Amino acid sequence: MQQGSAYFIEEVSSVQETHTLSILVDNEPGVLARVIGLFSGRGYNIDSLTVSETSHEDHISRITIVTTATPQVLQQIRAQLGRLVPVHEVADLSTFDIPPLERELALIKVVGAGDKRVEALRLAEAFRATVIDATTDHFVFEITGRQTKIEQFINILQPLGLVEVCRTGVVALRRGREKT
Amino acid sequence: MTRQMTGAEMVIQALKDQGVDHIFGYPGGAVLPIYDEIFQQEDIRHILVRHEQGAGHAAEGYARSTGKVGVVLVTSGPGATNAVTALADALMDSIPLVCITGQVPTSLIGTDAFQECDTSGITRPCTKHNYLVRSVDELPRILHEAFLVAKSGRPGPVVVDVPKDVQFATGMYHGPSNVTHKTYHPQVRADLDAVRMAVDMMINAKRPILYTGGGVINSGSEACQILRELVGLTGYPITSTLMGLGAYPASGKEWLGMLGMHGTYEANMAMHECDVMVCVGARFDDRITGRLDDFAPNSKKIHIDIDPSQINKIVRVDLGIVGDVGHVLEDMVRIWRASGKTADREALADWWEQIRIWKKRDCLAYRPNDDVIMPQYALQRLNEKLKGKDYYITTEVGQHQMWAAQFMEFEEPHRWMTSGGLGTMGYGFPAALGVQTAHPNSIVVDIAGDGSIQMNIQELSTAIQHNLPVKIMILNNEHLGMVRQWQQLLHGNRLSNSYVEAMPDFVKLADAYGAKGIVCDKPDKLDAAIDEMLAYEGPVIFDCRVAKLANCFPMIPSGRAHNDMLFSDEAEDDSKIANAIDDAGKRLV
Numbered sequence: 225m226q227q228g229s230a231y232f233i234e235e236v237s238s239v240q241e242t243h244t245l246s247i248l249v250d251n252e253p254g255v256l257a258r259v260i261g262l263f264s265g266r267g268y269n270i271d272s273l274t275v276s277e278t279s280h281e282d283h284i285s286r287i288t289i290v291t292t293a294t295p296q297v298l299q300q301i302r303a304q305l306g307r308l309v310p311v312h313e314v315a316d317l318s319t320f321d322i323p324p325l326e327r328e329l330a331l332i333k334v335v336g337a338g339d340k341r342v343e344a345l346r347l348a349e350a351f352r353a354t355v356i357d358a359t360t361d362h363f364v365f366e367i368t369g370r371q372t373k374i375e376q377f378i379n380i381l382q383p384l385g386l387v388e389v390c391r392t393g394v395v396a397l398r399r400g401r402e403k404t
Numbered sequence: 405m406t407r408q409m410t411g412a413e414m415v416i417q418a419l420k421d422q423g424v425d426h427i428f429g430y431p432g433g434a435v436l437p438i439y440d441e442i443f444q445q446e447d448i449r450h451i452l453v454r455h456e457q458g459a460g461h462a463a464e465g466y467a468r469s470t471g472k473v474g475v476v477l478v479t480s481g482p483g484a485t486n487a488v489t490a491l492a493d494a495l496m497d498s499i500p501l502v503c504i505t506g507q508v509p510t511s512l513i514g515t516d517a518f519q520e521c522d523t524s525g526i527t528r529p530c531t532k533h534n535y536l537v538r539s540v541d542e543l544p545r546i547l548h549e550a551f552l553v554a555k556s557g558r559p560g561p562v563v564v565d566v567p568k569d570v571q572f573a574t575g576m577y578h579g580p581s582n583v584t585h586k587t588y589h590p591q592v593r594a595d596l597d598a599v600r601m602a603v604d605m606m607i608n609a610k611r612p613i614l615y616t617g618g619g620v621i622n623s624g625s626e627a628c629q630i631l632r633e634l635v636g637l638t639g640y641p642i643t644s645t646l647m648g649l650g651a652y653p654a655s656g657k658e659w660l661g662m663l664g665m666h667g668t669y670e671a672n673m674a675m676h677e678c679d680v681m682v683c684v685g686a687r688f689d690d691r692i693t694g695r696l697d698d699f700a701p702n703s704k705k706i707h708i709d710i711d712p713s714q715i716n717k718i719v720r721v722d723l724g725i726v727g728d729v730g731h732v733l734e735d736m737v738r739i740w741r742a743s744g745k746t747a748d749r750e751a752l753a754d755w756w757e758q759i760r761i762w763k764k765r766d767c768l769a770y771r772p773n774d775d776v777i778m779p780q781y782a783l784q785r786l787n788e789k790l791k792g793k794d795y796y797i798t799t800e801v802g803q804h805q806m807w808a809a810q811f812m813e814f815e816e817p818h819r820w821m822t823s824g825g826l827g828t829m830g831y832g833f834p835a836a837l838g839v840q841t842a843h844p845n846s847i848v849v850d851i852a853g854d855g856s857i858q859m860n861i862q863e864l865s866t867a868i869q870h871n872l873p874v875k876i877m878i879l880n881n882e883h884l885g886m887v888r889q890w891q892q893l894l895h896g897n898r899l900s901n902s903y904v905e906a907m908p909d910f911v912k913l914a915d916a917y918g919a920k921g922i923v924c925d926k927p928d929k930l931d932a933a934i935d936e937m938l939a940y941e942g943p944v945i946f947d948c949r950v951a952k953l954a955n956c957f958p959m960i961p962s963g964r965a966h967n968d969m970l971f972s973d974e975a976e977d978d979s980k981i982a983n984a985i986d987d988a989g990k991r992l993v
Contacts, residue, residue: 252585253536255523267531296716303713309533309553378446 242271242292243318244326245302245339246404250310251277251285258308259287268293270299272328272371274393284312292393315404317396326396330374335362336385344384350378406578411540412437412571415642418547419446421579424475425950426466426841427451428459432479433519433760434506437571440745444782449839454862458484458834460490461860464499465838468821471624474554474838476503479945481519484565485526491561492530494751496825498622499645500559503531509569510538524563532560537567540575548580554854557590558711559622568987576710590710594727599735602682602706602723603743606736609680609760612640615663615692618647619685619709619729621817627730628652628817629720631684634737638747641759643671645686647824650814657781660759661768664692666806669767670759670967675700675968683707685729686717689825690865690993698965708732753806767958768810770972777927779804779879779950783811786877789934795847796839798822800832800856803885805954808851832857833876837863840872847938852882855904857945863919867943875937877946881954882907889955894990910947955981963989 229332249255256275261359263270272290277283284331291301298316315323317351332345332353337360348365356401357364371394378389409417419427428451431439442450453459456478474494478487484505494501500947508517524536529761533553535546543566554824591913606612614635622628628651635642635658642652643663652659661668663675675681681703686692688707693699694718705721706869708729715724725732770780797812798821800806805822814820821839823831852856853986857878867874879885887902911921918938924933930948937946949961959983975981 242406253538254528254534258528261529296720300717302712303715303717307713309585313588314678 237295240292240294241298241318243298243316243325244291244319244394245289245291245305246315246396247287247289247305248312249287249308250284250312252310255285255310256287258310259305260287261300262304262308262396263289263291266300266304268297272393274395288394288396315398317398317404320398322399324396324398326370326394327368327369328365328374328392328394329368330378330389331356331379332365332367332381332386332389333362333388334365334381334385335387337361340384344381347377348378349386354379406576407591408574409564410437410572411537411543412441412572414540414575414577415547415550415566415571416441416445416448417577418544418580420477422548422551423472424448424473427475427477428453428462428466429477429849430459430479431458431976432483432506434480434508434568435477435504435571436502436567437568438477438506447451447707448545449690450477450683451837451866452867453834453837455688455717455860456486457489457830458837458860458863458866460487460501461828461831461834462501462838462841462863463492463501464494464497464831465798465821466842467501467838468533468835469839470842471818473500473502473551475724476501477862478503479506479519480508480523481521483519484523485521487672488526488530489826491527491563493826493828493831494561495530496530497823498618499561500554500560502554502562502936503561503563505563505565505570507536507565507567510567511519513567523563527977529564532558534565536565537570540573543570543575544577548583549585552583552585553588555693557588558619560593561859580769581760584731591712591726592710592728592731594708594732594735596735596741598723598725599732600739602725603739605680605704605706605723606638606682607740607743607745607747609640610748611674611677611755612638612682612752613674613678613680613683614640614642614682615644615675615686616642616648616651616684617645619649620651623685623729623818627728627733630730630733632656632739634733637737637740639752640747641848643667643674645689645692645824646809646822647818648686648803648876649809650817653815654813656814662809664689665956666810666811666956669765669971670762672960672966673762673970675811677759678703680703683721684733689713690718692961693719694968695963700966746801747793765971767969767971770954770957773951774927776951777925777930777948779881779954780811781927782877782879782930782948783807783851784948785930786851786934787812789931789938790847790849794845795849796821796836796843797849797851798832798839799851800853800859801827801829802853802856802887803881803889803954804851804853804856804879806880806886806956808945809920814829829856831856832881833857833860833874834863834866836876837866837870837872838872840874848873849875849877851991852876852878853885854878854882854907855884858908861913862943863921864914864943868918871942873940873942873944873945875946877937877948878910879909879950880910880947881950881952883952885954886956888953892955893961893985896982897978900934900954910921914943914945915955920944921947923947959981960993961985961989
């Protein structure tokens with residue numbers, strides 16, 4: 225779309241890519257609002273967001289954001305995040321040679337009786353979901369895995385009495401022995 | 405120093421330790437303990453404004469004319485919200501400010517207490533960083549950190565929100581020595597390999613141009629000196645954004661004038677036709693680039709900026725260099741000299757010949773008038789009268805601002821204060837008060853429009869109280885001129901709400917406040933009126949009645965490229981103006 229120069233170093237692409245960003249921040253009040261405000265203020269997408277303190281001694285939190293944008297916008301997102309004062313480090317896990325390890329946890333409530341209930345339990349076993357709460361007419365399953373697996377499990381349970389879902393969002397680390 | 409003191413004492417002590425001598429503010433319930441400390445000392449002078457927005461802009465003017473951090477002190481709630489425009493303005497133009505806001509006591513936060521607002525929430529997107537102080541123990545660190553963040557890297561505004569109980573609480577104060585930051589470490593020194601590559605690209609250029617911005621001025625007077633050295637060394641033409649005027653002297657022979665929407669023909673054409681562009685501390689703003697897909701289409705681009713997020717944000721560049729402009733230019737000059745190479749003199753001579761042809765277009769020309777003062781003429785006369793004097797210029801926002809950028813000449817940095825990025829009407833007068841505070845013996849002129857000046861006119865009372873002899877020169881055309889011009893260009897000349905009816909009598913207004921009022925509407929009396937304004941020892945409003953419907957040209961109409969400018973002599977018939985911008989351009993700002 226934009227042709228600013230006759231000598232581009234990189235090709236300009238308008239293809240949207242989904243990337244997983246890992247952001248280490250000082251766990252101070254308002255830091256999450258800064259990160260989210262940056263995304264909403266500049267019109268970037270958030271597909272998934274998780275945040276928790278990961279080093280209690282240093283008060284450092286890791287924020288994991290999955291976002292979809294063109295390579296140019298992704299570069300802007302990384303640079304804009306890096307500009308926030310309490311940010312230690314921004315790593316784009318999707319730029320390494322191998323894709324990052326990504327996991328999500330979901331709690332899924334299914335209500336029903338009879339065949340549907342039996343089928344739900346059978347599927348849960350197949351997906352290695354565990355039953356963490358149950359009565360005679362409901363189950364709550366806990367499932368951990370990649371987002372695609374969780375999506376699939378939820379879709380299958382849809383006709384079997386699915387009533388409620390809660391998901392954590394993606395957590396991710398770089399594969400291999402190297403630090404992110 | 406380390407000793408026990410109250411939070412309010414710490415605020416004042418920290419300001420002293422940071423070398424602050426003037427602050428701009430307005431008291432209120434939640435900052436009374438700090439105001440009580442101000443009362444009991446004489447090192448820091450407090451300039452009482454009449455509206456918190458004025459305090460913010462005054463601090464901006466102070467900061468921009470000195471290179472120091474400007475300090476604002478306001479109360480909670482409306483005090484803080486009134487300062488927001490100035491904070492957003494300072495963020496857009498990278499002006500170092502520390503704004504201390506009072507807050508309701510910690511125990512009342514979140515209860516909708518009287519004059520409570522979520523100051524840190526409201527100011528988060530319009531500051532470089534902000535703090536809500538939760539305990540007196542962290543107050544000294546936060547205060548010193550605020551100054552560090554405000555002035556280092558790409559400068560910007562920082563808010564420190566101090567609840568009233570923290571101001572009363574007692575704790576241990578420590579001074580600014582050894583203030584470091586865990587996460588904030590802007591990159592000042594550039595990658596030398598990148599600088600070498602840049603020098604190589606520049607040496608081989610046939611049609612080079614230096615496009616400089618406010619970053620050079622923010623980098624300091626030394627950076628401006630090195631820029632001049634670089635231009636001397638290379639002989640390359642140089643243009644600048646609105647923000648960067650004065651970094652290179654207007655009298656310099658390589659100077660092409662400002663570029664962009666209302667920039668000169670020669671500057672914009674040179675940008676369009678260049679083969680190597682060196683962008684120094686500027687950010688490819690939409691007022692600069694015009695149409696992006698036809699922006700300097702055959703050029704290699706080098707971008708030097710201290711803020712990595714600016715590189716490749718709007719325009720893809722061939723070489724991005726992250727670092728402080730002053731340091732990078734210093735490396736550049738050193739590496740260029742050490743290389744023993746010289747620019748391609750023959751190509752450069754051809755390039756300058758081409759530029760001379762563009763200059764002959766005389767793009768700033770306007771039709772003179774013996775009966776009515778042309779606004780351009782008024783500024784030419786002001787510029788003439790100021791030559792050789794020690795002067796500072798501020799502006800409001802609109803046509804007068806662009807004419808001032810075109811016709812006022814700056815030989816030094818820090819002499820020109822205007823709201824660039826945010827385009828804040830009402831900026832110029834309070835900014836001028838801040839400039840005058842820092843430079844009490846210099847001439848400070850706010851070039852204003854009749855619309856803008858009324859946005860912060862209440863500060864006349866501040867000027868009188870603090871004996872700040874600012875000269876306000878209103879180019880009074882009884883219209884919101886730039887709005888009217890755009891309505892003529894875009895909306896069939898239907899002047900919706902751009903005519904300012906019920907204009908006050910500015911002479912009487914000046915008189916009411918205790919300032920001097922001057923009015924002039926005849927070209928042959930203009931010089932005498934300007935002389936009278938400059939000679940008067942106190943604040944002056946000069947109501948300069950100018951041609952009502954003059955347009956600001958040349959202009960790159962929205963959606964057009966640099967080589968597609970509209971000139972005043974071409975735009976004399978209405979249909980040409982009405983059709984200057986196509987439908988796609990009309991949708992742009």
